[in-house]
Amino acid sequence: MTDTLLSTGNLLAIWVTLKLASITTLILLPIAIALAWWLSNTRSILRAPINALITLPLVLPPTVLGFYLLLLMGPNGPLGEVTQALGLGSLSFTFSGLVLGSVLYSLPFAIQPIQIAFESLGSRPMEVAATLRAKPLDAFMNVALPMARSGLISSAILTFSHTIGEFGVVLMIGGNIPGQTQVLSTQIYNHVEAMEYTQAHWLAGAMLIFSFAVLFTLSLLNRRAARIIH
DSSP, X not given: OXXXXXXXXXXXXXXXHHHHHHHHHHXXXXXXXXXXXXXXXXXXXXXXXXXXXXXXXXXXXXXXXXXXXXXXXXXXXXXXXXHHHTTOOOOTXXXXXXXXXXHHXXXXXXXXXHHHHHHHHOSHHHHHHHHTTOOHHHHIIIIIHHHTHHHHHHHHHHHHHHHHTOOHXXXXXXXXXXXXXXXXXXXXXXXXXXXXXXXXXXXXXXXXXXXXXXXXXXXXXXXXXXXXXX
């Protein structure tokens, strides 16, 4: 089993996957916190369309999002022309392009838990902080964020785990380059295509166990948060 699971190709795919998931999570958390706070407090008419745009990846086929990102980042795309003018080359079929695609695709998974946590607070904690002459930023950092801790943890876990399971977007914009853009999901695909079912089985089984552990952890966190609220 060890030789099968920890082959050179599998180890490279695991490393790229973990690196991609970690970077995506670190980028998304501050963005998600800012957007979730705005969405949970604004009365702007833009709230509904922006919220719909953010949650679009939940219903949009990953290959559709990947296709348009590929056009955007390609040599003739708007973003591709900018990156080439800056001497950065095209982002398509690169790890940087994978990061951009993962950030956009995992955005709703990062925002929704934090938004729910902020909305569950209500306005009372911030009003109390204001009566104590706390500045809005101080109140946000020392009251709202600590009280929404469970949402922040859930957001980080969901973003990380969702990125690990990406396939369609990754394949469309990153291809399947070993050591660069080849991740666990595409490595499993490779093993199946080559009829290497034993290796595919061990990788898929490991991801299945990981996914169950993630959902179990989130369930415990939600139960704990519910007990604290009540």
